[in-house]
Amino acid sequence: MIPPIELASAEEIKVFQEEKLKELLTYLAEKSRFYKKMFSDNAIDISQIKTLEDLQQIPVTTKTDLQQHNYDFLCVPKHEIIDYATTSGTLGKPVVVGLTNNDLDRLAYNEAISLACAGIKKGDVVQLMTTIDRGFVAGLAYFLGLRKIGAGVIRIGPRNPQLQWDSIVEHKSKYLIAVPSFLLKMIAYAEANQIDYNQLGVEGIICIGEALRTADLENNVLANRILEKWDVNLYSTYASTEMSTAFTECAYQNAGHLHPELIIIEVLDNQNNPVKDGEEGELTITTLGVEAMPLLRFKTGDIVTVFSEKCKCGRNTKRVGPVLGRKKQLVKYKGTSIYPPAIFDILNFFDSIKLYLVELHTNDIGNDEICVKIASDDVSEEFLNKVKSYLQSKLRVIPTIEFCELETLAKLVFNPNKRKPTYLIDYRI
Structure with a gap:
């Protein structure tokens, strides 16, 4: 289930994204109050933005912009919003992100190809150990993506270890989606209650919210503590509500793959200049194919390193390493x-x-x-x-x-x- 564009050459991917960028700029100039004003205030002629390098001519968008002008980013009438998601508010006031029917379809596609990247297939049973309510987009995204794949979903949520083990036994869950530190609690509970967890058939765990790798892509302490006890494959995934796109590791567990049909990424220094390949900087994203609230050069606040060499899995896309920290923190x-x-x-x-x-x-x-x-x-x-x-x-x-x-x-x-x-x-x- 690898989209053909992800197997294309780096040059082909670049040309593809530049065409998508032109479409996005035209859409924003017509539909977005925020970006119309930005283009006007900065005398930006979008017809002159032709390459990915030309993005440097456009100012960045910040979390503060989203917080102060939330609904100015909306590109569709409110009656077309089907789902209202909210950010966690880790670095300030939560932001409302509206999604249309098309955006929910895009979200499902994103998670389907992301989770398939980690090996999930039609017919697999996947235990969802994260919340799907309270405006949290991740749980909804996982469910939509798994549904699109054709996998069975057990929606347990972040509940007690006994319930998790009972469900794994009952439904023969093959994959889990969980916060990695919670897995340590599950292991401790299993050992205290004579549960032979290595014989229950769990093959892989997609880990959210906490890093599994060091900056050089080795297992960190948390990953090693889990793997010392549990013979499973751990896959890291990284996403945010604003970007509506996930970066998930493949079988080689060598950083999360970018989906070029869904997002353009830059890694910027404190002066908003691109860093050199392999250097850390702030992940800055431009969403592609988003209908309700597309973002242009949005600074995520997350410090990462991006890897550009071809992966052993055959994908030729860039890969985003673990979040080293939040810039404001x-x-x-x-x-x-x-x-x-x-x-x-x-x-x-x-x-x-x-x-x-x-x-x-x-x-x-x-x-x-x-x-x-x-x-x-x-x-x-x-x-x-x-x-x-x-x-x-x-x-x-x-x-x-x-x-x-x-x-x-x-x-x-x-x-x-x-x-x-x-x-x-x-x-x-």
Whole structure:
């Protein structure tokens, strides 16, 4: 189920995307209040934007633009909106993203080819362990994509481990879609209740919300902790509500494949200039084929590296590596620049740490401070020194560390008013 364009040469893909870009610019100039004004204010003649390189002539669109002018991005009458999705609001006010019938069809196509990339086929039973309600687009997208593939879907949601194992046994689930840290809870529950999870037939898990790979595409600590126990294939996938497109790993698990018929990507530095191949920068996207709320040069806030060499699977598309951090969450701590996911990966190394929360503060002289709260089976001075030593070796600095009761920390991490676990609270924002 590989679309032919993904097997085309890099030059053919570029020509294809440039034609799609022209169509998008014409559509935005006719339909979008926001982009009409942008083009006018900046004296942009869209007929002169002919190549992907010409995109540099157009200003970027930011999350703030979406928050302040949300409905100015709408390109169709409101009565044509079939689904109203909302962003998680991680970095501020949530944004409403409307989808038409055609957009839902596009979303289904996107997830079908993305999940097929990870090996899911017609007739497979897939257990969906993420929410499908509360305006959350991901669960809906997975369901639509699996339906298009012809796979069976078990919509369990992010519920307790016993229910997950019961469903796997009952329905013989072949694939799971889950947050990877929850898999550790499932493993711990299975071991405590004599469940032989390696004999239940689960072949692959599509992991969402948390990175599985390091910057050089090796398994990170979280992935290794899962794989040490569970003989499964772990596939990373990355997407956002705004882009309505997913980047999912293939069988070679070598970063998430771009779908050139659905999205154009750039990786930009702080001055909005393209970085060199293999360098990290902010992922910036231009959506193709979106009807209700297409975006042009939208800066996602996610810091990534893009890989351009041909994949062993035969696809010739670019691949997006793991999110190294959010640009707004970069911490300057004691002379060292740190993205919080680097701290998460270190904390995941310790089996004794059952839960953690990283808090970012500003001190009285305006510098960043990091406080790491952990719930641990071992609260000894010796264990504390071991954690500090590991942080020092990996980060070159040691944040403040506080031991907390598991129940107290769980109330902060698993906030019922939020769709995802909260492992970071940034009080600087």
